[in-house]
Amino acid sequence: MLKDLILLLFPKSCNACYELLIPNENEICTNCRNELPVISIKSLTNLKLNVLFKEGIVITNFSSLFYFEKHSEVQELLHNLKYRNHLHIGELIGNWHAAVLLKTEDFQTIDLVIPIPIHKKRLRQRGYNQVALYAQTIAQKLNADYRDDILTKTTHKKSQVSLNRKERFNNILNSLTLNKPDDLKEKHILILDDIITTGATMRACVSCLKNKAGKISIASIALVPNESL
Ligand SMILES: [Zn+2]
Numbered sequence: 001m002l003k004d005l006i007l008l009l010f011p012k013s014c015n016a017c018y019e020l021l022i023p024n025e026n027e028i029c030t031n032c033r034n035e036l037p038v039i040s041i042k043s044l045t046n047l048k049l050n051v052l053f054k055e056g057i058v059i060t061n062f063s064s065l066f067y068f069e070k071h072s073e074v075q076e077l078l079h080n081l082k083y084r085n086h087l088h089i090g091e092l093i094g095n096w097h098a099a100v101l102l103k104t105e106d107f108q109t110i111d112l113v114i115p116i117p118i119h120k121k122r123l124r125q126r127g128y129n130q131v132a133l134y135a136q137t138i139a140q141k142l143n144a145d146y147r148d149d150i151l152t153k154t155t156h157k158k159s160q161v162s163l164n165r166k167e168r169f170n171n172i173l174n175s176l177t178l179n180k181p182d183d184l185k186e187k188h189i190l191i192l193d194d195i196i197t198t199g200a201t202m203r204a205c206v207s208c209l210k211n212k213a214g215k216i217s218i219a220s221i222a223l224v225p226n227e228s229l
Helices: 002-009 030-035 041-046 073-083 088-101 105-109 120-126 132-141 165-174 200-209
Strands: 062-067 112-115 151-153 176-178 188-196 215-223
Touching: 062 073, 062 088, 073 088, 073 188, 073 215, 088 132, 088 215, 105 215, 112 132, 132 188, 151 200, 165 176, 165 200, 176 200, 188 200, 200 215
Parallel strands: 062 215, 112 188, 188 215
Antiparallel strands: 151 176
16 A cells, blocks of 8 residues: 555655666566576576476576565565556566566577566456566567467466465466467577466466477466465
8 A cells, every 4th residue: 555655655666665766667666677587598507497397398598587585575566566566667577577588598589579468357346467578578589479369368267375286286277379380480489477476377378389389488487486386
């Protein structure tokens, strides 16, 4: 509530720490630009990639920009992007993450960028897919096509809370529809989400595309590092 008020009264506040922005700052203050917990490429390879995909789901590469912790600046940033209509954060973070991705050879060969789909009903409520602008910006920088029509969400999934790992995965998988699979043939796909928590959503999306695409890589704005998978 207080944060809503701050952003309403002072729209030029930092989306992560709520300090007032100075004229040449955009969406995030310089201090946060320097202090947000960016994940190094080196530590990514040791992170939960193997655990995430231990069930035989093979991906080419994986990148998350930030570590996520509760009550952190990264949480505020995502919250402002997702619920407070601060769409332009997606563009800023997309540019930031694209610069990181382009340092790795695998990400230089991406043909198609696909955002994690959200259900039409939720899209209507929120008015936008919070991943769209982030994903469009990355697609542009990677010289790839942005396709939000390939993977769609057709049924509204049940609450995930009471489900175990397998049930959670199947629940999400059953809610996904793959359209125009021929467009994926021999292409390197990059699937993007705002946050990877348990990895169930990402795993389901990768499973949906895996036999149709040439290669699949995944990326997200943030990653929950200690979530047990
Ligand atoms: Zn800040």
